Amino acid sequence: MDTGLKGRVVLVTGATTGIGAATARAYGREGARVAITYRNNAEKAEKVAAEVEAEGGQAFVVRLDLEDLSSIGEAAATVVERWGGIDVLVANAVRWGGDGPPDPGVRFEDVPLEEWQAMINANLVGAVASVRAVLPGMRAKGWGRIVLISSGVAEEGLPGPGPYGTAKSGLYGLARSLAWEGGRDGILVNVVAPGFTLTDNRPDIPEFVVSALASATPTRRLSDSDDVARIVVFLGSAANGNLTGELIRDGSSAARAPHIGG
Numbered sequence: 001m002d003t004g005l006k007g008r009v010v011l012v013t014g015a016t017t018g019i020g021a022a023t024a025r026a027y028g029r030e031g032a033r034v035a036i037t038y039r040n041n042a043e044k045a046e047k048v049a050a051e052v053e054a055e056g057g058q059a060f061v062v063r064l065d066l067e068d069l070s071s072i073g074e075a076a077a078t079v080v081e082r083w084g085g086i087d088v089l090v091a092n093a094v095r096w097g098g099d100g101p102p103d104p105g106v107r108f109e110d111v112p113l114e115e116w117q118a119m120i121n122a123n124l125v126g127a128v129a130s131v132r133a134v135l136p137g138m139r140a141k142g143w144g145r146i147v148l149i150s151s152g153v154a155e156e157g158l159p160g161p162g163p164y165g166t167a168k169s170g171l172y173g174l175a176r177s178l179a180w181e182g183g184r185d186g187i188l189v190n191v192v193a194p195g196f197t198l199t200d201n202r203p204d205i206p207e208f209v210v211s212a213l214a215s216a217t218p219t220r221r222l223s224d225s226d227d228v229a230r231i232v233v234f235l236g237s238a239a240n241g242n243l244t245g246e247l248i249r250d251g252s253s254a255a256r257a258p259h260i261g262g
């Protein structure tokens with residue numbers, strides 16, 4: 001299948017590790033020019049950039065912070081200045097809050113409103129800001145692909161991660177409206193909602209947890225970052241000719257991880 005990605009400019013936010021890094025590498029394999037964003041880990045971003053280039057793409061690294069909305073437009077402008085436009089946006093960056101995925105042990109009423117605002121602002125408004133930064137250029141070209149990375153938690157919920165799941169479910173509403181807005185200009189937008197994913201960023205999950213979760217899925221296995229990346233690359237490519245406004249779940253999404261989150 002021809003993805004038509006050779007030379008296309010792809011912005012993957014939050015691509016230092018996990019699904020974002022795997023997605024950047026997968027676009028590299030298609031010969032794309034990939035802009036990789038980081039927030040804290042510039043070195044890891046540079047490493048992913050080198051991997052993208054080793055795979056046959058081109059890459060460069062730019063900082064983007066979902067908690068500083070102006071940095072999103074600035075990052076996009078840097079990409080446009082360098083490569084002349086942005087054809088594909090993968091809005092993958094996430095503010096987990098705390099040190100990692102949301103803690104299911106926290107009671108709903110104990111989450112301060114300020115944390116709700118911070119999560120919605122970063123994970124939902126941050127995605128909106130990312131879309132706003134790329135949309136005019138895509139409209140001008142009459143072509144664009146946008147992939148918003150949500151989570152199985154958006155549909156299924158989990159005890160604890162209310163703000164995270166609420167922000168992630170907002171991405172679906174965003175995609176439904178944007179599909180109508182962008183469709184007439186050749187812009188397709190979709191949501192990927194991964195379930196529990198085995199990433200390089202959390203390698204220490206005990207084997208008994210992995211197999212318990214895997215046994216609850218139709219395929220009896222959890223997705224890894226590359227599984228999700230392949231879905232993203234299809235949606236965010238010319239191989240996707242007319243699929244828009246949809247939410248795609250992967251095989252992991254039937255697994256429940258109330259004690260880990262994600």
Ligand SMILES: NC(=O)c1ccc[n+]([C@@H]2O[C@H](COP(=O)([O-])OP(=O)(O)OC[C@H]3O[C@@H](n4cnc5c(N)ncnc54)[C@H](OP(=O)(O)O)[C@@H]3O)[C@@H](O)[C@H]2O)c1
Nearest residue numbers: 014015016018019038039040041065066093094151197201
């Ligand atoms: N892993 C899962 O099981 C799972 C399941 C469902 C959905 N998801 C979704 O998939 C996406 C990727 O998850 P992952 O597990 O692969 O993530 P991850 O490995 O934890 O990577 C998160 C990325 O986001 C960046 N980031 C962190 N805080 C940021 C901020 N405030 N502003 C901008 N960037 C920030 C990080 O950059 P630095 O390293 O530079 O800080 C990193 O590149 C997320 O949207 C997540 O919600 C993941």
